[in-house]
Amino acid sequence: MTEAPRLDRQVCFALYSASRAATAVYRPILDDLGLTYPQYLVMLVLWESEPRGVKDLGEELGLDSGTLSPLLKRLEALGFVERRRSGEDERRVAIHLTPAGRDLSGKATGIPQHLADAAGLSAEELEQLRTTLGRLTEALHRSH
């Protein structure tokens, strides 16, 4: 009696749906800044500390150069970052914020609150969700 798994019982589908729904909530807000969601993530990392190498960004976000290289070119075309070959190590490209990129940080301040407002969950629930997801992601990465 082999039974096909059911869609509505899959944690994986719940994650996939929730993730897409969350970026959909962010999309119109980020549109105002001229950013996509992955570009916003890169900016978040840079706002914490810069310059950063491509590999460095990749480790922070779990993305490889195949995703980041073109994304960073687009951010550079938008005038938010600058890519400079490192002098010490010619292999490395240091990603610097431009003044416009730094300014964007202020406009992005209230963005996470939008998600919290739209989420329909209490602050504790959101906090617990974040923690659980963190543990889950860790475990999934360790598993292969």
Added chain:
Amino acid sequence: MTEAPRLDRQVCFALYSASRAATAVYRPILDDLGLTYPQYLVMLVLWESEPRGVKDLGEELGLDSGTLSPLLKRLEALGFVERRRSGEDERRVAIHLTPAGRDLSGKATGIPQHLADAAGLSAEELEQLRTTLGRLTEALHRSH
């Protein structure tokens, strides 16, 4: 004192990371079946009941025809589904399973267990996570 949001405090990033980590766990398993993760989701829906229209599938999965049309063509090329124009309503395309598509269901039986094993969470935690994510997705959709 406008402070830039921090990456590691964002529920949205936690969702995004966990979702990608989960599909990464599924990827090698689904490779054996010849499916991508979104293709697997479509098959899950069809295994529950078929034939289904494109719009019908889209509502179930939260995907539009722009995503589904080419995906279904690939599933047809793989020999797992057949697309037939409906007789009653010539606008509609009914997606039928082929025998090969039906057979695949058996091979997919154990897949969700892999995620559960890799998750490092108890059954209750997984169940609670699924429920919370469901509520979150609902609320996010309602919010716009």
Added chain:
DNA sequence: CACAATTCAGTTGTGCACAACTTACAGGCC
């Protein structure tokens, strides 16, 4: 019946993800 509005699937274009590969550079080893 006529025809306007709606619905369904598909197409086009952009931007991720990710695998596989390439190129350029760095550092160690003989």
Added chain:
DNA sequence: GGCCTGTAAGTTGTGCACAACTGAATTGTG
């Protein structure tokens, strides 16, 4: 020094997501 191994970033190709649009078929309304 010459070579070998490893590493950083970039390129290519495939497959989603999703917005915007197209074209065909159906439904609603006068």
